[in-house]
Amino acid sequence: MKYKPTWDLRTIPDSEFNSEAARRRSSRGGGRPKVMKTCDKCGAVMSAREMRAHKCTTKAQSAELDSRVAQYQQNPEDVIPWERLKEALSNKKQKGGQ
Numbered sequence: 001m002k003y004k005p006t007w008d009l010r011t012i013p014d015s016e017f018n019s020e021a022a023r024r025r026s027s028r029g030g031g032r033p034k035v036m037k038t039c040d041k042c043g044a045v046m047s048a049r050e051m052r053a054h055k056c057t058t059k060a061q062s063a064e065l066d067s068r069v070a071q072y073q074q075n076p077e078d079v080i081p082w083e084r085l086k087e088a089l090s091n092k093k094q095k096g097g098q
């Protein structure tokens with residue numbers, strides 16, 4: 001028995017109903033429909049799976065990161081080389097600093 005739009009929905013046998021439901025699900029990509037959620041921090045809308053992978057920064061954190069990148073791009077030479085920083089930190093640690 002193949003579904004016809006003229007069927008009375010209340011009398012469709014479960015087997016026909018389920019196979020038609022499965023056909024419609026698979027025609028739009030299959031599976032359960034995505035439940036979209038809104039990130040509390042940034043307001044981005046995404047599926048639960050995307051939300052689990054979402055590494056969010058607050059607006060303040062994003063602004064701080066953007067300003068640091070801008071500072072670096074304006075003056076890329078104004079940096080502390082890793083070796084010098086490492087040495088400074090190790091000296092501080094030996095002197096009992098924080």
Ligand SMILES: [Zn+2]
Nearest residue numbers: 039041042056
């Ligand atoms: Zn977010």
